[in-house]
Amino acid sequence: NEPTIWFFFSFLVSFSVQQNKNTQFYYSLILFDGHHRRPSTMTSLYTNRVAFSLVLIFTALSPNAALEVIGSGYGRTGTDTLREALNELGYKTYHMKEIVEGRLGSDAMLWHAQMENDCSDVEALRDMFEKGGWTAAVDLPASLCYERLMKAYPKAKVIHTERKSAEQWWNSASNSIMIVGTIFPYNIFYNRIPFFRTHKAMSDAMWSRVLGGKNVTVDDDDFPQAYKAEFLAAYEANNARVRKVVPRKRLLIQDHSKGWTDLCKFLGKEVPEIPYPYSNKRRDFYRFAYKMAFKFIFGAVTAFVICIFLMYKLLQLFTKNNKIKDL
Numbered sequence: 001n002e003p004t005i006w007f008f009f010s011f012l013v014s015f016s017v018q019q020n021k022n023t024q025f026y027y028s029l030i031l032f033d034g035h036h037r038r039p040s041t042m043t044s045l046y047t048n049r050v051a052f053s054l055v056l057i058f059t060a061l062s063p064n065a066a067l068e069v070i071g072s073g074y075g076r077t078g079t080d081t082l083r084e085a086l087n088e089l090g091y092k093t094y095h096m097k098e099i100v101e102g103r104l105g106s107d108a109m110l111w112h113a114q115m116e117n118d119c120s121d122v123e124a125l126r127d128m129f130e131k132g133g134w135t136a137a138v139d140l141p142a143s144l145c146y147e148r149l150m151k152a153y154p155k156a157k158v159i160h161t162e163r164k165s166a167e168q169w170w171n172s173a174s175n176s177i178m179i180v181g182t183i184f185p186y187n188i189f190y191n192r193i194p195f196f197r198t199h200k201a202m203s204d205a206m207w208s209r210v211l212g213g214k215n216v217t218v219d220d221d222d223f224p225q226a227y228k229a230e231f232l233a234a235y236e237a238n239n240a241r242v243r244k245v246v247p248r249k250r251l252l253i254q255d256h257s258k259g260w261t262d263l264c265k266f267l268g269k270e271v272p273e274i275p276y277p278y279s280n281k282r283r284d285f286y287r288f289a290y291k292m293a294f295k296f297i298f299g300a301v302t303a304f305v306i307c308i309f310l311m312y313k314l315l316q317l318f319t320k321n322n323k324i325k326d327l
Contacts, residue, residue, distance in 0.1 A: 069157055071159055
């Protein structure tokens with residue numbers, strides 16, 4: 001039964017590691033490697049070791065990526081549509097979705113610090129983007145640091161997204177990203193689960209930065225409605241400042257209704273044959289939010305069941321070994 005134990009134990013560790021899927025897979029290979037027999041369906045010990053060694057070699061030899069595209073628009077201005085479009089053009093695009101979907105707690109902590117320190121630790125941001133292989137960064141919180149990132153990556157181009165009016169943006173943002181922490185089950189997650197507590201702290205710092213340093217928190221009873229006028233002013237000010245500080249040759253105000261044409265011309269890319277993406281309507285946002293909640297709950301329940309199973313199997317082995325010794 002030892003192979004069975006190591007089989008389930010590897011999945012438990014993989015669930016716990018807050019890394020990408022490839023990393024989780026190779027952690028599993030290492031665990032299967034252990035000095036134990038493996039299920040007959042697994043590859044040989046030699047194959048596993050060679051595969052893992054190759055991953056280490058290619059990881060060490062591959063150059064760090066550099067940002068080529070920087071988004072300056074607030075969330076709920078079409079940033080997810082832009083993310084999908086950039087990915088289709090060959091970029092690896094950083095977005096708030098990546099933090100949530102990957103449960104990137106270290107990223108959330110870094111952004112929290114950046115929000116409170118005027119994005120001053122540029123080297124830490126470079127390290128995060130480059131080690132992650134990100135070649136584009138859009139959406140909050142990255143867009144709140146676009147001026148620092150422009151200087152850190154002088155060859156990067158800036159793409160700005162905005163709504164037709166500030167009121168239109170407010171109606172979308174105030175009913176989605178600003179209140180996600182108040183809806184079930186996130187209102188529970190934000191107070192009890194380590195990653196979500198970290199994410200909440202980042203969100204508080206992020207919205208505080210948008211409001212010019214005013215100390216706000218997403219679980220205030222009057223948030224965000226009490227700050228509507230200030231949010232609208234901040235949104236308009238950001239749109240105006242982007243046009244002022246970004247050199248015209250480096251800036252594209254992306255109009256999603258025009259599709260691929262302007263975007264591809266600006267980036268020097270060929271127009272893809274597929275239709276231009278249009279994603280993350282409000283219903284898509286909530287669908288994604290609940291999908292992530294279900295995924296987390298399912299994973300937690302699965303890990304709990306596996307732990308119980310492992311304890312049971314270990315107890316069986318312990319009992320069996322004691323009986324053998326008694327004989």
